[in-house]
Amino acid sequence: MELYRMTAEELSALLEKKELSAAELTKAQFERIHAVEPDVQSYITLTEEEALRRAAEIDRRRSEGEQLSKLAGIPIGIKDNLCTKGVRTTCASKMLGNFEPVYSATAVEKLEDAGLVMTGKLNMDEFAMGSSTENSAFQKTKNPRDLTRVPGGSSGGSAAAVAAGECTFALGSDTGGSIRQPAGFCGVVGFKPTYGTVSRYGLVAFASSLDQIGPLARSVKDAALLCDLITGRDPRDTTSVPGDGSNYYGSLNPEMKGKVLGLPKEFFGEGISDEVKSAVLAAAKVYEGLGATVKEVSVPLIDYSLPTYYILSSAEASSNLARYDGVKYGFRAAEFDGLVDMYNRTRSEGFGSEVKRRIMLGTYVLSSGYYDAYYKRAQKVQRLLRQSFDEVFAGCDALITPTSPTTAFKLGEKLSDSMQMYLTDICTVSINIAGLPAMSLPCGRDKEGLPIGLQLIGNRFCDQTIFDVGAAFEAEFGRLDVAL
Ligand code: GLN
Numbered sequence: 001m002e003l004y005r006m007t008a009e010e011l012s013a014l015l016e017k018k019e020l021s022a023a024e025l026t027k028a029q030f031e032r033i034h035a036v037e038p039d040v041q042s043y044i045t046l047t048e049e050e051a052l053r054r055a056a057e058i059d060r061r062r063s064e065g066e067q068l069s070k071l072a073g074i075p076i077g078i079k080d081n082l083c084t085k086g087v088r089t090t091c092a093s094k095m096l097g098n099f100e101p102v103y104s105a106t107a108v109e110k111l112e113d114a115g116l117v118m119t120g121k122l123n124m125d126e127f128a129m130g131s132s133t134e135n136s137a138f139q140k141t142k143n144p145r146d147l148t149r150v151p152g153g154s155s156g157g158s159a160a161a162v163a164a165g166e167c168t169f170a171l172g173s174d175t176g177g178s179i180r181q182p183a184g185f186c187g188v189v190g191f192k193p194t195y196g197t198v199s200r201y202g203l204v205a206f207a208s209s210l211d212q213i214g215p216l217a218r219s220v221k222d223a224a225l226l227c228d229l230i231t232g233r234d235p236r237d238t239t240s241v242p243g244d245g246s247n248y249y250g251s252l253n254p255e256m257k258g259k260v261l262g263l264p265k266e267f268f269g270e271g272i273s274d275e276v277k278s279a280v281l282a283a284a285k286v287y288e289g290l291g292a293t294v295k296e297v298s299v300p301l302i303d304y305s306l307p308t309y310y311i312l313s314s315a316e317a318s319s320n321l322a323r324y325d326g327v328k329y330g331f332r333a334a335e336f337d338g339l340v341d342m343y344n345r346t347r348s349e350g351f352g353s354e355v356k357r358r359i360m361l362g363t364y365v366l367s368s369g370y371y372d373a374y375y376k377r378a379q380k381v382q383r384l385l386r387q388s389f390d391e392v393f394a395g396c397d398a399l400i401t402p403t404s405p406t407t408a409f410k411l412g413e414k415l416s417d418s419m420q421m422y423l424t425d426i427c428t429v430s431i432n433i434a435g436l437p438a439m440s441l442p443c444g445r446d447k448e449g450l451p452i453g454l455q456l457i458g459n460r461f462c463d464q465t466i467f468d469v470g471a472a473f474e475a476e477f478g479r480l481d482v483a484l
Pocket residue numbers: 128129130131153154173174175176177178179206313425
């Protein structure tokens with residue numbers, strides 16, 4: 001089998017047995033990238049030279065008998081909002097077009113320490129705002145399952161690269177669905193960990209109370225392996241929680257007998273396509289066949305999750321993005337007349353229209369006179385939503401829902417209608433609002449052959465359960481092969 005079709009688990013076995021060298025693997029990986037990248041356009045920056053150098057170093061260490069981590073030598077792509085020391089980190093924005101961080105994100109550092117080989121930085125919606133990766137200031141990534149369609153967003157570059165065999169797995173970030181929705185659209189596995197389990201240090205902030213880093217991979221086991229590496233308390237992120245030494249991969253237990261899975265009826269209502277609905281209900285039947293109990297449940301406040309998400313996330317974004325003023329880093333307008341004009345022109349020219357829309361919305365909901373009516377009320381709904389998930393999880397181990405209401409849509413189809421674009425997040429945003437772990441994995445295809453995503457939602461800090469439930473389904477349904 002071609003190396004680019006293999007999982008990290010398979011490649012790691014070959015590397016450990018010395019049947020394959022990291023240098024050979026890296027070379028083959030870049031051949032694949034050069035073959036399909038003109039069509040897919042998932043990378044903003046490629047780091048081929050450095051990757052080959054690192055791979056040679058891994059081979060040298062292995063030949064000297066050093067005990068390396070299981071994933072040493074495996075190629076990984078990184079979303080371009082994770083800081084990488086000395087490697088341009090753009091957030092797909094003109095504002096950071098020439099930004100070279102002087103440090104790496106904690107998650108990236110951990111991968112480097114474990115000997116993974118970074119292939120490059122992956123395309124995304126500007127500052128992670130969007131659901132199709134079309135808001136990138138640089139290029140439009142195509143869905144490798146159908147090049148006329150979007151890969152989803154905002155981690156669209158990460159999902160497309162994994163689906164097209166342009167890296168073995170990738171890191172993405174998820175504020176309202178940005179790992180899970182593109183994973184669903186591209187037919188790969190995407191996991192958003194419980195808020196706080198992965199350090200956000202070095203992740204360029206969008207909405208800090210919702211942002212979380214996580215893996216996109218070709219299998220549930222690969223996602224578990226990657227999560228084991230990046231999870232843990234970090235003194236540089238005060239919202240990170242203790243929990244070092246997680247072993248999701250080693251503890252995987254796909255036994256479904258005795259598990260209770262809930263089907264929340266609010267996730268199967270208006271707007272969810274019939275094909276998506278029936279694929280997810282068929283997945284529920286698979287679980288029943290494996291001995292799980294499946295029951296209908298209700299999370300009553302889901303209807304309010306979308307407006308709540310867009311108020312909270314935009315409020316935080318308007319504050320987080322105030323730092324891009326043409327002084328501290330990044331882009332500055334070439335011509336201006338005084339300080340205030342410099343701010344105005346820099347921000348007008350440096351940000352794209354979706355980012356400006358969020359900053360304006362966020363500033364509005366935080367302004368005096370509207371704060372109580374919008375921001376404060378959204379925080380109250382957040383509390384109630386958390387409570388209603390708590391109630392549901394008192395009687396269930398995990399919830400089964402669609403990842404998105406439809407399969408991947410056409411490039412350009414929703415670009416001019418923000419409301420339509422926002423509605424694609426209807427199944428994912430509530431999970432971030434409540435800080436829960438959730439996974440998307442393929443559970444079927446529609447009549448045009450496009451992948452359908454199954455979302456599994458767990459209780460806070462029950463990430464292991466989600467890996468277990470995901471692995472059980474994958475063992476029955478199988479994985480989707482690399483596209484193209
Ligand atoms: N699509 C959502 C948004 O535009 C989610 C983005 C994300 O998770 N980063 O805000």
